[in-house]
Amino acid sequence: MHQIPFLDLKAMNLSLETELQRAFTDVLHSGWFILGKNVAAFEEEYAKFSGTAHAIGVANGLDALHIALKVLGVGAGDEVIVPSNTYIATMLASSFVGATPVPVEPRAATYNINPELIEAAITPRTKVIMPVHLYGQASEMDAIMAIAEKHGLYVIEDNAQSQGAFYNGRPTGSFGHINGTSFYPGKNLGALGDAGAMTTNNAEYDKSARSWRNYGSHKKYYNEVLGFNSRLDELQAALLLTKLPSLYNDNAERERIAALYTELLQGVGDVITPVVADNATSVFHLYVIRSKKRDALQEYLTQNGIGTMIHYPVPPHLQEAYSDKGWKQGQFPLAEEIAQTCLSLPIFPGLTDGQVERVVEVIKAFFAQKG
Ligand SMILES: Cc1ncc(COP(=O)(O)O)c(C=O)c1O
Numbered sequence: 001m002h003q004i005p006f007l008d009l010k011a012m013n014l015s016l017e018t019e020l021q022r023a024f025t026d027v028l029h030s031g032w033f034i035l036g037k038n039v040a041a042f043e044e045e046y047a048k049f050s051g052t053a054h055a056i057g058v059a060n061g062l063d064a065l066h067i068a069l070k071v072l073g074v075g076a077g078d079e080v081i082v083p084s085n086t087y088i089a090t091m092l093a094s095s096f097v098g099a100t101p102v103p104v105e106p107r108a109a110t111y112n113i114n115p116e117l118i119e120a121a122i123t124p125r126t127k128v129i130m131p132v133h134l135y136g137q138a139s140e141m142d143a144i145m146a147i148a149e150k151h152g153l154y155v156i157e158d159n160a161q162s163q164g165a166f167y168n169g170r171p172t173g174s175f176g177h178i179n180g181t182s183f184y185p186g187k188n189l190g191a192l193g194d195a196g197a198m199t200t201n202n203a204e205y206d207k208s209a210r211s212w213r214n215y216g217s218h219k220k221y222y223n224e225v226l227g228f229n230s231r232l233d234e235l236q237a238a239l240l241l242t243k244l245p246s247l248y249n250d251n252a253e254r255e256r257i258a259a260l261y262t263e264l265l266q267g268v269g270d271v272i273t274p275v276v277a278d279n280a281t282s283v284f285h286l287y288v289i290r291s292k293k294r295d296a297l298q299e300y301l302t303q304n305g306i307g308t309m310i311h312y313p314v315p316p317h318l319q320e321a322y323s324d325k326g327w328k329q330g331q332f333p334l335a336e337e338i339a340q341t342c343l344s345l346p347i348f349p350g351l352t353d354g355q356v357e358r359v360v361e362v363i364k365a366f367f368a369q370k371g
Contacts, residue, residue, distance in 0.1 A: 004355050006307030007348050009185055013192065015350070016242060023238040030234070035214070038237040045244055051174040052199040054206035057232025058213050061160045061182025061196040065093035067230065068156045068178045068198055069128065071208045074099050078127040083113040084332035086132045088316045090158045099127070103317055105334045109275040111135060115143035128154045133162030133172045135311070136188070136285035137276055141167040141175040156180065161285040163189050164251040168279045173199045178209065183240055188254070188285050189247050195236040250349040254284040257347050257356055261287055264360040269293070269367030286311055290341040293370060298343055300366040306359055309344045
């Protein structure tokens, strides 16, 4: 066990133990487990939180992106612009509908897709731009929406890592035509299992998404499309409903921890600390530093009882799963450099200032020894 864990999910959830147990008991006693009052209530609250007219609960974040593409009619022969620097789920969603993901490099400072490079990647086949608010920071949504409008494209935000972030005062997950998020347990709003949601302001998309998640059906045993079974269940919805009010405070705590790391890590070795762009906020789902000595630094932190992770060691274009695409090493050099140098430090609500100081002390000791 690390003295300072990368993430303490147990403590985070136990801080609401009584409330979560009550939610579980209520569902148990209701005798109703799929698409009931808890899902409806959570959808209403999550839509409010996201600043959208609708939220549609689904089984996980990957399904949310997959169904969003289905709702917009994206399929074989279409292209979807995605960041080269992301978790593979962003690209898998496009692959599942038979479309081709087209990676575009990020900005070196923010790690989010570089809007200046998007237009060069647009072809007559392009249907969608799918920005990811990576590590918790909002992408440059005004520029992305303007490009989409100019070229008649849809936008689907991958909001899995950034519930509660803003761009120009507007919440992530409220810009795109229909957007996906994840409530995987480690996310800023985490279920006690898998869960996800779509958000949209469009009533037609809302209706369609509700059908796609439920066997392509609005009326039991009448099916309009070849839909999925991807429903958020009552239990996860009740637990998420219980946790949602804490998300503002939890995000504020993450931001405070991040600010302390950034202050204490200035000038330490070759460490690059995260940069939040003008007009954007970050909810610091992850606090990601970069160093050319990343592997040795991670090893040293491990030896000193500090948990870290790498998000992500191999960019999607170099994954074996995508070998058929013929993408080459060096084709998306920024994504590759980030993969080789990034290191995620412990960050979660409940991490103390003393623990942050200890992590920084160990990083300083590493560079004092290794230069
Ligand atoms: C950027 C991004 N997109 C999509 C997903 C998919 O979410 P899930 O794991 O709930 O399917 C995740 C999380 O795993 C993610 O980090």
